[in-house]
Amino acid sequence: MKTEKVDKKQxxxxxxxxxxCETGYEGTSTRQIAKESGANMAMINYxxxxxxxxxxxxxxxxxxxxxxxxxxxxxxxxxxLEKLHKVIEGYVNRILNNTAFHKMMHRELSLTQRPxxxxxxxxxxxxxxxxxxxxxxxxxEDGSFNKVDVxxxxxxxxxxxxxxxIAPHKVISCSNFDLSNPKDKKIIKDRAVAHLQDLTTVxxxxxx
Amino acid sequence: MKTEKVDKKQxxxxxxxxxxCETGYEGTSTRQIAKESGANMAMINYxxxxxxxxxxxxxxxxxxxxxxxxxxxxxxxxxxLEKLHKVIEGYVNRILNNTAFHKMMHRELSLTQRPxxxxxxxxxxxxxxxxxxxxxxxxxEDGSFNKVDVxxxxxxxxxxxxxxxIAPHKVISCSNFDLSNPKDKKIIKDRAVAHLQDLTTVxxxxxx
DNA sequence: GGAAATTAATCAAACGATTGATTAATTTTG
DNA sequence: CAAAATTAATCAATCGTTTGATTAATTTCC
Numbered sequence: 288m289k290t291e292k293v294d295k296k297q298x299x300x301x302x303x304x305x306x307x308c309e310t311g312y313e314g315t316s317t318r319q320i321a322k323e324s325g326a327n328m329a330m331i332n333y334x335x336x337x338x339x340x341x342x343x344x345x346x347x348x349x350x351x352x353x354x355x356x357x358x359x360x361x362x363x364x365x366x367x368l369e370k371l372h373k374v375i376e377g378y379v380n381r382i383l384n385n386t387a388f389h390k391m392m393h394r395e396l397s398l399t400q401r402p403x404x405x406x407x408x409x410x411x412x413x414x415x416x417x418x419x420x421x422x423x424x425x426x427x428e429d430g431s432f433n434k435v436d437v438x439x440x441x442x443x444x445x446x447x448x449x450x451x452x453i454a455p456h457k458v459i460s461c462s463n464f465d466l467s468n469p470k471d472k473k474i475i476k477d478r479a480v481a482h483l484q485d486l487t488t489v490x491x492x493x494x495x
Numbered sequence: 496m497k498t499e500k501v502d503k504k505q506x507x508x509x510x511x512x513x514x515x516c517e518t519g520y521e522g523t524s525t526r527q528i529a530k531e532s533g534a535n536m537a538m539i540n541y542x543x544x545x546x547x548x549x550x551x552x553x554x555x556x557x558x559x560x561x562x563x564x565x566x567x568x569x570x571x572x573x574x575x576l577e578k579l580h581k582v583i584e585g586y587v588n589r590i591l592n593n594t595a596f597h598k599m600m601h602r603e604l605s606l607t608q609r610p611x612x613x614x615x616x617x618x619x620x621x622x623x624x625x626x627x628x629x630x631x632x633x634x635x636e637d638g639s640f641n642k643v644d645v646x647x648x649x650x651x652x653x654x655x656x657x658x659x660x661i662a663p664h665k666v667i668s669c670s671n672f673d674l675s676n677p678k679d680k681k682i683i684k685d686r687a688v689a690h691l692q693d694l695t696t697v698x699x700x701x702x703x
Numbered sequence: 704g705g706a707a708a709t710t711a712a713t714c715a716a717a718c719g720a721t722t723g724a725t726t727a728a729t730t731t732t733g
Numbered sequence: 734c735a736a737a738a739t740t741a742a743t744c745a746a747t748c749g750t751t752t753g754a755t756t757a758a759t760t761t762c763c
Binding site: 309310311313314390391393394396397398399400409412413435436439440442443445446447448449450451453454456478479481482485486489490493495 | 518606644648689
């Protein structure tokens, strides 16, 4: 049957993403990728040219998927605060549903050695940031938000989520807590959304 | 002169830290470390046993230096809010004065492959976290703070700072902005402290 | 429609280069 | 002189990549 014909190209991408997330780019060998994917080593270069080619392909796929998600929100005819809360919910869900990739992305962002990748990630993030910036700035201009340091508020929203993903033990001191457990993940998601929505509501709309 | 006698052991540590920060642990070779430090390759194993031995030594040194800083604050006879503001200022300064190391630490925290190192970093952070937790919890109990999700507030404080360090372009969209430039760093530091102090003040003390 | 030519996919084996580590000899130092 | 420090040379292992050959599928041609 045709359904049984597994796509080796995709198998390599899947295996590589898993391994890159777990042990980093340099920490993953092409032999590991070949073994994990069930493909021959030569297939990696055959399809992607090089190990870095695989990495870039993974990033491009993911980033493209990300970009297509948040656009609609800003067109809704709702208040700035409601928009922001929608964005927060979307962001928390997206990132906590892809914790491994998010970790990998941040790891890459903190390296100076692959500028092409750094710029790619930076640009992808910048786009989403501008969207949040627009929402908050609009809210300030129409008087519904206090005058705040917009970029810092964005850093707070994004930083909080990233911090939860990278260091979950910070949030839940309970030792047998596991983000890969759907039940635990749900708990963290809800807490993160509730906290960030509450925080932004109070900080942006409290008259003072 | 004795002043010219440079300590090869320390030179290796310095070079290794610099390279680990720039290109990661796996991305740095022992030959690079030797070249950068001016020492022979064998000296690395002579002094530290292995490449990982160098890494562990660097981490231990740094973590020990960190732990000795924040203790005094909690003994002061000042309000919970003032304590928290002192902690924020201390944290921002410490981390922005050691951006390279902080990046490396977070990179290591997001990998699953060196559990010994992961636990070491986790424990070091946990200690500082408990201190902040104590301050906020005390503030809640004596009625000066609102009832909030304490661990989430901590995630927000730490996450915001980390986010600024790892992705400075998020805060300043200006392209010719450089964290290694003392003047630019001062600007970011002040903005970060002002933002976080303002944020915590409003969120924790606004009656609602 | 069926032989011939072309293409894509896959494989085991080997490539040169680099890795972290170790040896044994030599120099420096107290 | 003996211990510590330093060196050049070398080790086996692994790295990412390339090779030439083989199979399976597709296209071309008469």
